Amino acid sequence: MNAADLLRNRVTAIAGASRDLRAATAALDWTRPLQPGTSPLGLTFWHLPRTFDWLVNTCIRDMAEVADGPAYGDLPDPDRFGFGTALSADDVAAVAAGVDRDQLETYAAAVHAQVDEFLASLSDDDLDRVVVEFPDRQRRRPAYSTPGALGEVAHLNALPLGVLFARPGLAHQMMHLGELDLLKQLA
Numbered sequence: 001m002n003a004a005d006l007l008r009n010r011v012t013a014i015a016g017a018s019r020d021l022r023a024a025t026a027a028l029d030w031t032r033p034l035q036p037g038t039s040p041l042g043l044t045f046w047h048l049p050r051t052f053d054w055l056v057n058t059c060i061r062d063m064a065e066v067a068d069g070p071a072y073g074d075l076p077d078p079d080r081f082g083f084g085t086a087l088s089a090d091d092v093a094a095v096a097a098g099v100d101r102d103q104l105e106t107y108a109a110a111v112h113a114q115v116d117e118f119l120a121s122l123s124d125d126d127l128d129r130v131v132v133e134f135p136d137r138q139r140r141r142p143a144y145s146t147p148g149a150l151g152e153v154a155h156l157n158a159l160p161l162g163v164l165f166a167r168p169g170l171a172h173q174m175m176h177l178g179e180l181d182l183l184k185q186l187a
Contacts, residue, residue: 086148
């Protein structure tokens with residue numbers, strides 16, 4: 001198995017785990033934090049595919065995001081909420097309340113399919129390419145260009161493609177999946 005195939009395997013595992021956790025928490029309140037100091041489930045479940053959509057389509061491929069498609073107009077607006085980082089408490093509440101669960105399922109599946117297709121096109125050498133365009137592409141949306149959002153991703157400038165997939169891709173996603181699983185157990 002080459003490195004790109006390994007990344008595909010992990011991205012698919014994350015998509016499946018996220019789908020399973022969404023199903024396992026369907027009866028819980030997704031609009032309010034389940035524990036002090038945590039994000040509402042709706043925000044986190046939306047943030048997971050948004051992170052891959054932003055990372056792969058905006059910052060790496062320089063193309064339209066899946067979220068921009070007409071089928072996802074009832075999900076939180078990426079122009080206002082970005083991919084869910086450095087949000088105010090009011091914005092966190094708005095995102096959590098604005099997640100249409102059926103649309104989220106469709107959106108998450110579409111993002112996974114697009115990311116998987118992209119990864120399938122890569123060689124191990126491609127993963128070593130430094131994404132020098134990252135800082136400019138990061139500024140595509142006003143919500144990606146706030147001081148808070150830029151501060152959250154400043155450490156990602158001038159990294160190889162494979163490292164970007166490792167973090168904020170895999171590592172960040174796995175951290176949130178662990179958080180969601182723990183919240184599910186505590187609820």
